[in-house]
Amino acid sequence: MKNLPPQARSALSALLGPVPLTRSQALGASERLAAATTLVGSLEYLANRRHTGPRGLNDWAVAREAFAARGRPLRRALDTAAHPWSTRALHAARVATAAGLMLPGGGRWRGAADLFLGASNSLLYPTQRYGTDGSDQASGLVQVATGLARLSGSPQAQDALLWYIALQSNLSYLVSGWVKLLGADWRDGSALGGVLRTRTYGERHLWRLTQRYPRAARTVAHGVLALECLFPVLYARGGRLARPVLASAASFHVANGFVMGLGRFVTSFTAMHPAVAYTSTPRSHPAVAGRDDRMLPVAGLLAAGGTVAAGAVAAARRLRVTDAGPGTGTVTTRHGNVLRFRGTPGAGDGDPVLVFVHGLAATPMHFGWYAQAFSESAGAGAGGGAGEGGGAGWLTYHRAGYGPSRRVARGAYTLRESVDDLVDLVDGALPEGRPVVLVGHSLGGEIARRAAHRLGERLRGVVYLDASHPDELNRSSQQGSGAAYVGGALRTFGVSLRAGMGILLSRPSWVDNLPAAVRRPAMAAYADARMWRAATREWRSTEIEFRAHEGPLRPQDSNALVVSAQHTVDRDPDQLLMHQEIADAHRRPGRVVRSVVVEGADHDGLLTEPRLAAEVVGHIRGFLAESNAVAAHDAPVNAAAPTAGPLPFAIETESR
Incomplete structure (x- = not known):
């Protein structure tokens, strides 16, 4: 950059580098974006309840069969939450609470409000699974974490919870990207056109553009793959790539909201971005001075332990599968x-x-x-x-x-x-x-x-x-x-x-x-x-x-x-x-x-x-x-019965 003209250096400085947010700023931005997701979702339900009625997409008389084997307390709680009056009351309370969280302030009451939104989301989700497309889960995760952070009052605990949100954000992009990479349509770049031609998420005019300009469509599809698979690079070199990566991810969600009708994706997944910005800023920066990063090695140790446990479980299953046992x-x-x-x-x-x-x-x-x-x-x-x-x-x-x-x-x-x-x-x-x-x-x-x-x-x-x-x-x-x-x-x-x-x-x-x-x-x-x-x-x-x-x-x-x-x-x-x-x-x-x-x-x-x-x-x-x-x-009248001997095995049924 030293050899670049001053104007170019200024432009690069604006485009590259970390997004410095203080702890309170990161918490406030995350909880407000998550609250916006809740506000829109609950207003949508109150304005259009036909999907939860008889023969609707979320008809509880049908959906409750998935919980028939669960315990009676859980079934009763879900039945209560799914009752029309209970559901309306919960959504009305969620609207009021989410609207309150959109206001400025940083009191501990906000933690209780966040936890209420997260808990009510967990209670309502089984009764209204169709139509959320992951947005409610993402916002609920943020609300529980920010709620606990608000109520704790400990900077160390708040940093650990912000790291938790950031790691979840990284994981969501990584898993999505690497799973896409397994699909041939994403590798050859045809996936974008395939998505845009579907009835649920498609958009006719943009699909026609992908057919008219296939090279551009492939470039966009590969760009999405690169963004998701390489999302953690924003932590490299002191967050040098944090701005372009976060801006690209936010733009991706805005495009999803506009083109595919996934409006709540915009606020639900970007609600995790403030925590990413906070944790990717170098500790030497004044905005994050004193940040506690012990959550990162703890997460690494847990991941290593989980990997060992996963390997042990897989090995045990493999031995069980390949051991035919007696009687075979x-x-x-x-x-x-x-x-x-x-x-x-x-x-x-x-x-x-x-x-x-x-x-x-x-x-x-x-x-x-x-x-x-x-x-x-x-x-x-x-x-x-x-x-x-x-x-x-x-x-x-x-x-x-x-x-x-x-x-x-x-x-x-x-x-x-x-x-x-x-x-x-x-x-x-x-x-x-x-x-x-x-x-x-x-x-x-x-x-x-x-x-x-x-x-x-x-x-x-x-x-x-x-x-x-x-x-x-x-x-x-x-x-x-x-x-x-x-x-x-x-x-x-x-x-x-x-x-x-x-x-x-x-x-x-x-x-x-x-x-x-x-x-x-x-x-x-x-x-x-x-x-x-x-x-x-x-x-x-x-x-x-x-x-x-x-x-x-x-x-x-x-x-x-x-x-x-x-x-x-x-x-x-x-x-x-x-x-x-x-x-x-x-x-x-x-x-x-x-x-x-x-x-x-x-x-x-x-x-x-x-x-x-x-x-x-x-x-x-x-x-x-x-x-x-x-x-x-x-058969001929004098035909002899088969003379075959007994089977070379006599084995009890597998189900005994």
């Missing part, structure tokens, strides 16, 4: 892949074994209720009635790369590899000639369909559980448009787990719906990065093959039961037509073909909801009984 078998396929399987032999040598094929990013434990039901039937002996479908054995397995199964194949993955593995599993795990019924869910249904014709006469039938259709990405607008997000979501999940974020993963409700004995292994598999890496690999090949699909489905010479989830076909009628095509491919003289739509079921609920799983098990038993009856009727 192993098959090495033609590709060198090592598959782990588990099952029960069933009532008799001539009865079919149900081979369950799990879906994408799923586990064999998803079939826990099915395994338990058929194990109990088999355990009942002849009383279960093999002819009634009660005596069927079952087998579950992890596809290569999932759980304890290892993928050794060196070549590029294709779905044919999984089909070959399934055929080799049947040949290697079951006695020669033992009848089988393939039961595939989602992508597992497509793998089973492709394997069916290769199993010959030993195949008794195929059960498709809300199965994928190879032409669904071309024929279903819903499936086709959503495909672009599936790969990104799988990669993001996998990268997050490899980074140790699995320790923060909450247990999804479907895990708690499974039989008690399989919940822990199901959660361990769900939180293991290997499963998501395998799913990403499978999805990459699936999308390519499905996009390239042409022509009708291959005719099948086997019985079939096609089960559809009502929610799936209601949301996407094209899926019902494609499921019917799967059934039609099996229709020929002497074959049993049935189609069923399970009312009230969604895609995963067919497996994980006990009531729905029991209903599907009933359909499978009926299908087996009818298939056995037809097979017995068509």
Whole structure:
């Protein structure tokens, strides 16, 4: 800068350097910006309450189902807060309090007001989740921190809380940026146009500009990425870049508010900027003289401890996932892949074994209720009635790369590899000639369909559980448009787990719906990065093959039961037509073909909801009984029963 003309040095001095705010200035600016978010949000609610009424976006009669498993005190508190009169009273009080905080002053009463806004926000948020888009959470965080700072009166405590806000601000930009970086549309710069063309956040005129000037659109998208991923650079060299970075971030939020209709983003996220400005100013500056920075090393130690704990949890889960345990078998396929399987032999040598094929990013434990039901039937002996479908054995397995199964194949993955593995599993795990019924869910249904014709006469039938259709990405607008997000979501999940974020993963409700004995292994598999890496690999090949699909489905010479989830076909009628095509491919003289739509079921609920799983098990038993009856009727009178020996394993059900 010394060699620059005086005018240039003056301009750079205005653009570069820290934003010196005193402690009281930072607290005051943060709480006023957060109060402005609350003021606007509560006024919006009082002016437009239709979304909380019956059939509204935030209808509490529907939203409260998400808290059905919580404790009674919390449910009662939320029910009280969600009552129309209580909600209006709370919002009216929030308006008055927020307006008071907009006034000048620095008394301790402001701390109580901040805490009231933060606490009421936490109480109201579960009843009005849709429409906040993160702004209420950000403002609530600031209000709790500034409230505690006001009430403490200790400069050291206030500095620690301001550091907390600043670190949260840095974290919000960093996480957002690095997650975006995983998406191909952000890396190639097309994301901006994609966002602007959506119905919720789009803007028609600006979208047209992105199409007319794609290079400029890519520059803006990459600029957003750089801003978020590199946000902490404003702390470098004594806050030299604090002004341009904070100005860019504030401009970004203003643009979001104007273009995408996220008006509260402007004040909610910029409410954290004063704390960033305060903490990024060098301690030698008079404005921050005496600032206590001990929060930073404490945060570093906590982060290091969290990293160690996250690694330990991930390692423990990995050991649990890869330890197949007693009672399992192993098959090495033609590709060198090592598959782990588990099952029960069933009532008799001539009865079919149900081979369950799990879906994408799923586990064999998803079939826990099915395994338990058929194990109990088999355990009942002849009383279960093999002819009634009660005596069927079952087998579950992890596809290569999932759980304890290892993928050794060196070549590029294709779905044919999984089909070959399934055929080799049947040949290697079951006695020669033992009848089988393939039961595939989602992508597992497509793998089973492709394997069916290769199993010959030993195949008794195929059960498709809300199965994928190879032409669904071309024929279903819903499936086709959503495909672009599936790969990104799988990669993001996998990268997050490899980074140790699995320790923060909450247990999804479907895990708690499974039989008690399989919940822990199901959660361990769900939180293991290997499963998501395998799913990403499978999805990459699936999308390519499905996009390239042409022509009708291959005719099948086997019985079939096609089960559809009502929610799936209601949301996407094209899926019902494609499921019917799967059934039609099996229709020929002497074959049993049935189609069923399970009312009230969604895609995963067919497996994980006990009531729905029991209903599907009933359909499978009926299908087996009818298939056995037809097979017995068509068999030669003097035909000998299959002479296959017992299964090479006899294992108790996973759900005991």
